[in-house]
Amino acid sequence: MFVPAIKGQGTEEQQKKWLPLAYKFQIIGCYAQTELGHGSNVQGLETTATFDPMTDEFVIHSPTLTSSKWWPGGLGKASTHAVVYARLITEGKDYGIHGFIVQLRSLEDHSPLPGVTLGDIGGKFGSGAYNSMDNGVLRFDHVRIPRDQMLMRLSQVTREGKYVQSDVPKQLLYGTMVYVRQSIVADASKALSRAVCIAVRYSAIRKQFGSQDGGPETQVLNYRTQQSRLFPLLASAYAFRFVGDWLNWLYTDVTQKLEVKDYSTLQEAHACTAGLKAVTTSATADAIEECRKLCGGHGYLNSSGLPELFAVYVPACTYEGDNVVLLLQVARILMKTVSQLTSGKQPVGTMAYMGKVQHLMQSKCAVKTAEDWLNPAFIQEAFEARALRMAVNCAQNIGQASNQEEGFYERSPDLLEAAVAHIQLIIVTKFIEKVHQDIPGHGVKEQLQNLCNVYALYTLHKHLGDFLATGSLTPKQGALANEQLGKLYAQVRPNAVALVDAFNYTDHYLGSVLGRYDGNVYPALYEEAWKDPLNETVVPEGYHEYLRPLLKQQLKLSRL
Numbered sequence: 001m002f003v004p005a006i007k008g009q010g011t012e013e014q015q016k017k018w019l020p021l022a023y024k025f026q027i028i029g030c031y032a033q034t035e036l037g038h039g040s041n042v043q044g045l046e047t048t049a050t051f052d053p054m055t056d057e058f059v060i061h062s063p064t065l066t067s068s069k070w071w072p073g074g075l076g077k078a079s080t081h082a083v084v085y086a087r088l089i090t091e092g093k094d095y096g097i098h099g100f101i102v103q104l105r106s107l108e109d110h111s112p113l114p115g116v117t118l119g120d121i122g123g124k125f126g127s128g129a130y131n132s133m134d135n136g137v138l139r140f141d142h143v144r145i146p147r148d149q150m151l152m153r154l155s156q157v158t159r160e161g162k163y164v165q166s167d168v169p170k171q172l173l174y175g176t177m178v179y180v181r182q183s184i185v186a187d188a189s190k191a192l193s194r195a196v197c198i199a200v201r202y203s204a205i206r207k208q209f210g211s212q213d214g215g216p217e218t219q220v221l222n223y224r225t226q227q228s229r230l231f232p233l234l235a236s237a238y239a240f241r242f243v244g245d246w247l248n249w250l251y252t253d254v255t256q257k258l259e260v261k262d263y264s265t266l267q268e269a270h271a272c273t274a275g276l277k278a279v280t281t282s283a284t285a286d287a288i289e290e291c292r293k294l295c296g297g298h299g300y301l302n303s304s305g306l307p308e309l310f311a312v313y314v315p316a317c318t319y320e321g322d323n324v325v326l327l328l329q330v331a332r333i334l335m336k337t338v339s340q341l342t343s344g345k346q347p348v349g350t351m352a353y354m355g356k357v358q359h360l361m362q363s364k365c366a367v368k369t370a371e372d373w374l375n376p377a378f379i380q381e382a383f384e385a386r387a388l389r390m391a392v393n394c395a396q397n398i399g400q401a402s403n404q405e406e407g408f409y410e411r412s413p414d415l416l417e418a419a420v421a422h423i424q425l426i427i428v429t430k431f432i433e434k435v436h437q438d439i440p441g442h443g444v445k446e447q448l449q450n451l452c453n454v455y456a457l458y459t460l461h462k463h464l465g466d467f468l469a470t471g472s473l474t475p476k477q478g479a480l481a482n483e484q485l486g487k488l489y490a491q492v493r494p495n496a497v498a499l500v501d502a503f504n505y506t507d508h509y510l511g512s513v514l515g516r517y518d519g520n521v522y523p524a525l526y527e528e529a530w531k532d533p534l535n536e537t538v539v540p541e542g543y544h545e546y547l548r549p550l551l552k553q554q555l556k557l558s559r560l
């Protein structure tokens, strides 16, 4: 994040100076924004950067305990420099949060520079999964840096100490977070596909119950309940892959537009990166835990690869923006868009469907049979109607409050659900668009079509309350969707293992005895057990010291 921050907020000159050093590892940088007292609320950060015109320097200082930088990855032990986000103060006025390049450690002996206190913040969730990352704590005691180490693409301070805001939107200060959020969506698909690969392969070899006449037991992958829990996760792995590819296109397009000072899609990029990051990481964290449960007891072994994958993955719901905070950002933009509908301003991009407000507010879903749910037009319209009606309902309720802000906070739980509905519409839309493309490979398109329908109808089934409450569907149509879902599971079943083999993960990368490509699980589980250090001795340590005296004493007592 150190590099994208300098690219996005540094001048050409600053990029020329600092990026080559970072690329060649002559310096190691981190992104020091979050503090002990503030993470979500960036505008609440307390670290100060006060301009001293006497020396043409900024004085970086941590005025309170809560202003200590806290969490930045790589800060504790590795980094020599940081992009530090601090309140810029010049001529006695506080101009809010800006980025500054600050050296933290000597390039001679790596010791912290004068006025810099830093270290690691301690162990984190899980058996040490994220402990390979030195998330750090950092405090400044009036550390001086040259004025030209303020990142000056978005705004400058002159030699005399005058603050100058350039003509770019101040939100570009947040550009690094937008960049990482869009990469986190692709990362969600990778993590989810790993968990699903393990759970599908294991479910194909695991047999439990089912034989009456002494014949072979049943593969658990054949149980309807296993399929109804597992196949939507398989479909989600593909869905997040395709929406992640599209989001990367959107991000690249926005970045190119910024180069020519076209800021027209900045809001769309913010809404899509924030919303998709929130929805895909929440779904993926829950799915990895579900995959553990789908593997029964063996899923709880470290050798299954699932506990570690879960422990490393779950902070994704928090870092780069707490998911609720990000969804509320999406909700704000939805409310703004709804309020502009009456002005005749046509919504664009992923909000364009809201322009069909007349139609979508009264449309009646035309589904009559379970098969009708295989028609992408019916799916698309049902998701658009649900999302739009939820947003309009929120806007109407907010409109009844004494003031907008009050109304927004009162209705924030409903707004959260409206934001999720909007983001799920984007994911479904991009999946439908993907399977409409020419897709090479015999039968591949049909399989992706099945997975697209599984993702859409499972999401519809899981959120049926929204569809019924907004009148977007009738209970009968909801039941037909569920009926069709069962039929789709039967079509996915014969190809389930092929669809996870398609992720093409090596056994090494997967790191799971349950997800081995050859399915040879039991010998691998058994062999792995003997690697446990506890098995280095046959009689456990402590027997003579603790167990034996206890057993002897009990034996004596029993003979009395």
Ligand SMILES: CCCCCCCCCCCCCCCC(=O)SCCNC(=O)CCNC(=O)[C@H](O)C(C)(C)COP(=O)(O)OP(=O)(O)OC[C@H]1O[C@@H](n2cnc3c(N)ncnc32)[C@H](O)[C@@H]1OP(=O)(O)O
Pocket (backbone or CB within 6 Å): 001, 031, 033, 034, 039, 040, 041, 042, 043, 073, 171, 172, 174, 175, 177, 178, 180, 183, 184, 187, 266, 267, 270, 318, 319, 320, 321, 322, 325, 329, 332, 333
């Ligand atoms: C590096 C490669 C990795 C690849 C592989 C990935 C694997 C994964 C590894 C990751 C490893 C862990 C890496 C964790 C690294 C951290 O965690 S870094 C720290 C992350 N911290 C955050 O995300 C903080 C979240 N908070 C925020 O972003 C801001 O405080 C909030 C929530 C947007 C609020 O901002 P605010 O300035 O108070 O403004 P607000 O009034 O809400 O909005 C003002 C306007 O700006 C707009 N706006 C706000 N934000 C934006 C934005 N970003 N853009 C455009 N407009 C915006 C709003 O829409 C609003 O617009 P209008 O309504 O005025 O039109």
Ligand SMILES: Cc1cc2nc3c(=O)[nH]c(=O)nc-3n(C[C@H](O)[C@H](O)[C@H](O)COP(=O)(O)OP(=O)(O)OC[C@H]3O[C@@H](n4cnc5c(N)ncnc54)[C@H](O)[C@@H]3O)c2cc1C
Pocket (backbone or CB within 6 Å): 031, 032, 033, 034, 038, 039, 040, 041, 070, 071, 072, 073, 130, 135, 315, 318, 319, 320, 321, 322, 323, 324, 325, 328
């Ligand atoms: C593994 C990991 C790595 C990280 N790496 C970095 C890094 O490299 N650099 C960096 O700067 N930071 C980093 N962070 C910090 C991370 O970005 C923050 O923790 C994250 O942004 C969440 O902010 P917070 O901790 O203040 O949560 P809080 O906002 O305090 O969240 C607590 C609760 O408050 C709720 N909440 C907060 N505001 C509102 C609101 N307005 N309305 C409704 N509910 C609200 C949240 O939804 C949540 O339920 C990292 C964190 C982790 C866990």
